[in-house]
Amino acid sequence: MARILITSALPYINGVKHLGNLAGSMLPADVYARFQRLMGNDVLFICATDEHGTPAELAAADAGMDVRAYCDEQHDIQKRAGDGFSLSYDYFGRTSNEPNIRLTQHFAEVLEEKGLIEERVEHQVFSIDDGRFLPDRYVEGTCPHCGFERARGDQCDSCGRLLEPTDLKEPYSKISGSKNLEVRETKHLHLLQTKMEGQIRDWVDASDGWPSLAKSIAYKWLDEGLRDRSITRDLKWGVPVTKDGAPRPGFETKVFYVWFDAPIGYIGASEEWAQANGGDWESWWRTDKGADDVTYVQFMGKDNVAFHTVSFPATILGSQEPWKTVDKLKAFNWLTWYGGKFSTSEKRGVFMDQALDLLPGDYWRWYLTANAPEGSDSAFTWEHFQSLINSDLANVLGNFVNRITKYTASKFDGQVPATGEWGEAEDWIAAELEQRLPAIIANMEAMEFRKAASEVRAVWAAGNEYLTKAEPWVKYKSDVDAAAIGVRTGLNLVVLFAILAQPFIPNAAATVLDALGVSEDKRSWQFGDDMKTLLDALPHGHAIEPPAVLFAKIEDAQLAEWSERFGGSQD
RNA sequence: GGCGAGGUAGCUCAGCUGGUUAGAGCGCACGACUCAUAAUCGUGAGGUCGAGAGUUCAAGUCUCUCCCUCGCCA
Numbered sequence: 081m082a083r084i085l086i087t088s089a090l091p092y093i094n095g096v097k098h099l100g101n102l103a104g105s106m107l108p109a110d111v112y113a114r115f116q117r118l119m120g121n122d123v124l125f126i127c128a129t130d131e132h133g134t135p136a137e138l139a140a141a142d143a144g145m146d147v148r149a150y151c152d153e154q155h156d157i158q159k160r161a162g163d164g165f166s167l168s169y170d171y172f173g174r175t176s177n178e179p180n181i182r183l184t185q186h187f188a189e190v191l192e193e194k195g196l197i198e199e200r201v202e203h204q205v206f207s208i209d210d211g212r213f214l215p216d217r218y219v220e221g222t223c224p225h226c227g228f229e230r231a232r233g234d235q236c237d238s239c240g241r242l243l244e245p246t247d248l249k250e251p252y253s254k255i256s257g258s259k260n261l262e263v264r265e266t267k268h269l270h271l272l273q274t275k276m277e278g279q280i281r282d283w284v285d286a287s288d289g290w291p292s293l294a295k296s297i298a299y300k301w302l303d304e305g306l307r308d309r310s311i312t313r314d315l316k317w318g319v320p321v322t323k324d325g326a327p328r329p330g331f332e333t334k335v336f337y338v339w340f341d342a343p344i345g346y347i348g349a350s351e352e353w354a355q356a357n358g359g360d361w362e363s364w365w366r367t368d369k370g371a372d373d374v375t376y377v378q379f380m381g382k383d384n385v386a387f388h389t390v391s392f393p394a395t396i397l398g399s400q401e402p403w404k405t406v407d408k409l410k411a412f413n414w415l416t417w418y419g420g421k422f423s424t425s426e427k428r429g430v431f432m433d434q435a436l437d438l439l440p441g442d443y444w445r446w447y448l449t450a451n452a453p454e455g456s457d458s459a460f461t462w463e464h465f466q467s468l469i470n471s472d473l474a475n476v477l478g479n480f481v482n483r484i485t486k487y488t489a490s491k492f493d494g495q496v497p498a499t500g501e502w503g504e505a506e507d508w509i510a511a512e513l514e515q516r517l518p519a520i521i522a523n524m525e526a527m528e529f530r531k532a533a534s535e536v537r538a539v540w541a542a543g544n545e546y547l548t549k550a551e552p553w554v555k556y557k558s559d560v561d562a563a564a565i566g567v568r569t570g571l572n573l574v575v576l577f578a579i580l581a582q583p584f585i586p587n588a589a590a591t592v593l594d595a596l597g598v599s600e601d602k603r604s605w606q607f608g609d610d611m612k613t614l615l616d617a618l619p620h621g622h623a624i625e626p627p628a629v630l631f632a633k634i635e636d637a638q639l640a641e642w643s644e645r646f647g648g649s650q651d
Numbered sequence: 652g653g654c655g656a657g658g659u660a661g662c663u664c665a666g667c668u669g670g671u672u673a674g675a676g677c678g679c680a681c682g683a684c685u686c687a688u689a690a691u692c693g694u695g696a697g698g699u700c701g702a703g704a705g706u707u708c709a710a711g712u713c714u715c716u717c718c719c720u721c722g723c724c725a
Contacts, residue, residue, distance in 0.1 A: 235725085300654080382656090383723075413656080414722075421722090450676095455664080456657060457721065464663060467677055475690055483687030490686085531665080534675075541691095548692045553685075567686095629688060 082121045083373055085364050085404070086113050087346045089380035090130035090175065093154050094139040096161055098422045098431045099460065101381070103448040104412035108529055109379035110167045111449055112410075114583040115524045118605040124364050127162075128173035128180075128349040129155045132318040133338035134215050138255065147317045151176060161432040165441040166586050171356065173349025175341055180348025184319040184341040188269070188311070190399045196272045199330075202310070204266050205233070205245045209258035213266060213314035214245070218255055221248030266314055267330055269321065271340070273306040276394050280306070283397060283405070284389065290409045297382070298389035306390065311340040343392035347403075367402040377408040377527075385411050410527045413453040418461055429460075430646050438642060442585040443469055443631070449584055450533040462643045466634040473585070477540045477577060478630040481592055484547070484570035485626035491556060492567055498620035500565025502612065505549040509569065510611035512542045513576075517607050520580065536580050543573045571596070571624065572615045579603055588630050595627035 088109035091097045097106075106127065113125040131151045140150035151174070159172055174180070191197045205214045219233035224247050232254075233245030245251065252259045273280075284298045312321055318335025321328045347365055354361035363370035378388055388409060396403045416422075422429030435444050447468050451458050488494060516539050523532035552566030578592035582603065593603055596618070607614055618624075 296655080416721080451663075459663075461663085464677085467662090470688095471677065474688060479688055479690045481687095483690080485687095487686045534665090537676080544691050545693095547686080548684080551684085551686090556686090570686095631688085633688065633690095 082116075082375060083364070084113075084116045084121050084123050085371075085374050085376040086116070086123060086125045087376075087378050088127045089378075089384050090128050090342055090345055091158055092135070093129045093131040093151050093158075094135050095154070096157060096431045096433045098429050099435060099444065099448060100415040100417075100422050100429070100453075102165065102432055102444075103415045103452055104381040105379045105384075106162065106167055107165065107445060107448055108410065108412065108452060108527070109377075110165075110169075111445075111529055111583045112377065112379070112524070112527060113168060114586065115605070118579075118582060118603070119521075120604060120606060123170070124350065124353070124359075125168060125170045126173070126346055126349045126353065127167070127169050127171075128175055128345045128352075129158055130338065130342045130345060131155070131174055131176040132315075132335070132341060134218065134313075134315065137315065137317050141255075148176075157433070161436065164436040165432065165445060168586075171349055171353030173345065173352040175345035175348065177348065177352055179351035179355070180341060180345045181319045183348050183351070184336055184344050185322045185325075187344060187395055187399055188336065188340075189322065189324070190401065191271065191395070192269075194398060194400060196275060196398045197269050197311075198272065199267050200270050200310075201265055201267055203246070203263050204314070205251065205261050206264040207253040207256065207258055208260045208262065210253050210256050213264070214253055214255070214261070215313070216245050218253065219245040219248065219251050219261070220254045221251035224249055268310045268312045268334070269331075270308045271311045271394065271398075272308050273391075273394050274308055276398055277302065277306050279397055280390060280393055283393060287406075290389070291411060294385050294389055294409045294411050297385040301386050301390050306394075309391075311337050313337045339387065339391065340395070343387060344395065365404050367404055371404045374404055375407050376404050377410065378406045379410050380412070382411050382413055385409075408527070413455075413457045415448070415451075415453045416457050416459045418459060434646070438638075439634075440587065442588045443473065446473055446533070446585050449529050450537070452529050452533075454528070454530050462639050466636075466639050469631065470633045472537050472540075473588075473631040474633045476537060476544065477581070480540060480543050480547075480577065481574050481627065481630055484567065484574060485595070485624060487553065488567055488571060488624060489626050492564070494623055494625070496571055496618045496620055496622045496624065497564035497568045499561040500563070500568065501561075502565065505546060506565065506569055506612075506615065508549060509542060509546040509573070510615065512546075513539070513611050513614070516542070521605065524583070533584060536584065539580060540577050543570070543577060546570070546573065568618070568620075569615050572618055575618060576614065579605065591627050591630065595625045597622060597624060 086109055089105040091101060091106070109125065109127070113123050116123045129151070136151060137147050140147040143150055145153070155174055162169065162172060188197065205219050206212070207214050214233070216233035220230055222229050223231035223243070231243060231248060233243060233248060235243055246263060250259070251261055253261065281302050284295065284302065312331065312334045314333060315335050316333070318338065319341045321331035321334050321336060323329070350361040350364055353359055364374055365371055380388055388406065393405060396405055417429045447465050450468055450472065451464070516535055520532055520535045520539070523535060547566065547570060550566035550569065552563035552570070555566065556563035574592060575596050575598055578589045578596070581589040602617070
């Protein structure tokens with residue numbers, strides 16, 4: 081039994097994520113985790129909210145809340161949204177929880193011991209009225225080049241030139257609008273990534289199991305040359321900076337920068353899992369404690385690749401401790417909204433909680449997997465959504481389940497028929513399955529989710545084709561036994577289809593399997609080689625219950641309403 | 652401006668290291684069937700693979716130039 085550690089990129093805390101975020105890391109990670117479990121492997125699937133940093137502080141202030149309370153609330157909201165999409169995390173932790181704080185401090189102290197961290201003095205803008213240092217983006221003013229009055233401290237949006245906050249004329253705080261600013265000296269810890277360049281390059285060279293997208297991004301960064309990066313900030317909300325376990329002198333009002341502590345959150349959340357469930361987190365993360373046989377798979381959007389292939393490895397490798405590093409990495413492009421960006425302010429796009437108000441999670445899961453932005457960006461449109469759902473789920477799968485179970489109920493007393501002889505139609509479907517089942521598994525192993533979904537759909541469609549060939553309703557008129565084999569095979573196909581559907585649409589799959597009385601231990605993806613056995617798995621005479629209609633079709637009227645409400649085709 | 656990804660049937664997308672008549676789903680047309688959520692099954696129409704040039708016995712697949720889209724970065 082293989083051991084698979086799976087992490088999804090951590091969703092940031094300031095608000096519910098939109099469907100693009102879901103489609104680009106959390107959902108595919110879940111589909112993969114479910115697949116690996118069905119293959120009989122030992123899976124630890126971890127995610128967490130990424131909670132530190134200035135945006136969280138500001139969002140809390142906007143909400144008029146204490147930042148801790150704000151994060152508590154938002155964490156619960158994101159947790160619930162994830163539950164609504166049936167994301168089967170073994171644990172959904174928080175980067176602000178104790179294990180991550182301790183681990184972050186540990187890594188920083190170890191890195192310093194290895195000579196990879198040093199203190200440097202910087203000059204930053206301090207807002208007297210706000211009582212805080214301002215990150216570059218939060219200082220605005222008049223651009224010295226073009227006179228644009230709302231240039232940011234890092235760049236002017238009007239002329240595009242790069243700026244330092246001190247370049248701005250008439251600078252003011254974006255937070256309060258105060259012009260009462262001054263430049264102050266402040267000390268920060270810097271991670272000396274330049275010293276690790278060779279080590280990281282060797283590690284990237286040695287990594288297989290990364291898609292070309294990931295490798296090329298990693299090499300691009302390495303080729304451009306790594307830079308030493310400041311890993312602390314003048315903020316209250318974050319992981320306190322320590323030295324030998326006590327507050328670090330001169331850093332009492334500083335915390336680690338969010339990009340430093342966030343990826344460590346993968347490990348921290350694993351420890352939270354262990355605390356909550358009595359598991360052994362070190363056996364997943366420490367190669368000296370059993371993790372050498374673990375395969376670690378990360379899921380993320382393409383914007384996160386550099387952090388996962390260079391920055392986070394710098395932390396882990398730099399420690400020279402035996403931590404597990406990533407083996408396989410799956411990166412996604414963007415899901416777009418009618419070809420453009422999802423945008424809250426322009427009311428374009430759907431967020432996770434809103435989506436669940438419209439339809440159950442399974443509908444979205446199927447669409448977002450079958451239309452995943454794998455090879456390139458892919459577009460969400462209401463029209464496409466409707467067409468995929470109605471065709472794949474309602475017509476091809478849902479209707480298949482419905483037609484054969486209803487027929488069983490009306491003509492065979494709701495029992496799995498025992499009679500009839502295997503014939504040509506059965507040979508045909510068996511041959512289909514023999515070829516398609518391994519293809520599905522191969523695509524899932526390769527994390528080609530679009531192709532896997534398309535193969536699964538093809539199997540569902542083959543079921544309908546089988547019924548056309550077997551035509552039990554015709555045979556029933558002259559030879560009930562000849563009809564019986566078609567019905568029995570059809571019912572077994574329903575079971576198989578639901579088993580195949582589990583990683584994609586777990587709730588609908590469970591509904592079907594429950595209705596057909598398939599016990600938990602008979603739902604795995606170990607299909608065996610003998611299709612004849614697979615297609616006669618249900619006990620003869622076994623009573624089945626036609627499930628309620630699995631998927632309602634999406635009507636044009638609904639589409640029009642949603643399109644109006646969320647923006648869409650009229651743009 | 653630099654970098655990256657991409658431009659393939661009406662739509663959304665597959666097409667690996669170049670090689671038989673370029674594929675799928677949806678949509679469309681016609682036909683079949685009637686067990687079923689007017690669902691299903693079959694057949695068919697539809698593409699000078701962004702433009703141009705080049706390499707090659709052979710290019711959607713390699714090289715160059717140009718046009719367009721999207722994103723990232725500085």
